[in-house]
Amino acid sequence: MFHTESDVVFVKGLTVEAVIGVYEWERAINQPIRIDIVLETDISKAAVSDDVSDALNYKAVCDDVSRWCKEIKAELLEHLAGEIAESLLAKYSCQKVILSVAKPTAIKQAEAVGVQITRYAKAADNQSAENETAESKSDNA
Numbered sequence: 001m002f003h004t005e006s007d008v009v010f011v012k013g014l015t016v017e018a019v020i021g022v023y024e025w026e027r028a029i030n031q032p033i034r035i036d037i038v039l040e041t042d043i044s045k046a047a048v049s050d051d052v053s054d055a056l057n058y059k060a061v062c063d064d065v066s067r068w069c070k071e072i073k074a075e076l077l078e079h080l081a082g083e084i085a086e087s088l089l090a091k092y093s094c095q096k097v098i099l100s101v102a103k104p105t106a107i108k109q110a111e112a113v114g115v116q117i118t119r120y121a122k123a124a125d126n127q128s129a130e131n132e133t134a135e136s137k138s139d140n141a
């Protein structure tokens with residue numbers, strides 16, 4: 001069975017002022033973090049019902065991600081991106097997240113620097129297959 005439909009909800013250029021960085025002076029200030037998010041999710045129910053309660057609500061995503069950035073106070077963008085991606089997959093109904101986090105003011109000669117990651121929700125079938133493999137390995141040990 002092939003699925004030919006592929007839907008996303010996205011957020012582009014969400015800017016959050018938060019503590020981010022490895023240097024001492026960075027721990028004492030807020031800096032802008034620019035975030036792009038692509039959430040792979042089935043939008044077909046909302047497309048028919050025209051009801052936001054059937055949609056993956058991008059306002060809620062923006063509010064959550066802004067709050068998480070301020071709470072995490074990460075040193076590395078890598079850590080921030082990983083934590084946000086895992087939280088999005090845990091909270092929202094989506095199969096895949098592509099997340100880019102950037103610092104537009106970190107390097108004077110660059111427009112922005114940052115990282116982009118892609119993370120997948122753990123499929124129930126894959127998870128039980130992984131558990132079975134782990135179990136059979138420990139049985140044979």
Ligand SMILES: Nc1nc2c(c(=O)[nH]1)N=C([C@H](O)[C@@H](O)CO)CN2
Binds near residue numbers: 023026076077078106
């Ligand atoms: N790969 C990364 N490199 C660097 C990071 C980072 O988060 N990931 N951070 C810094 C400093 O905090 C920098 O932004 C200060 O200008 C350096 N390199």
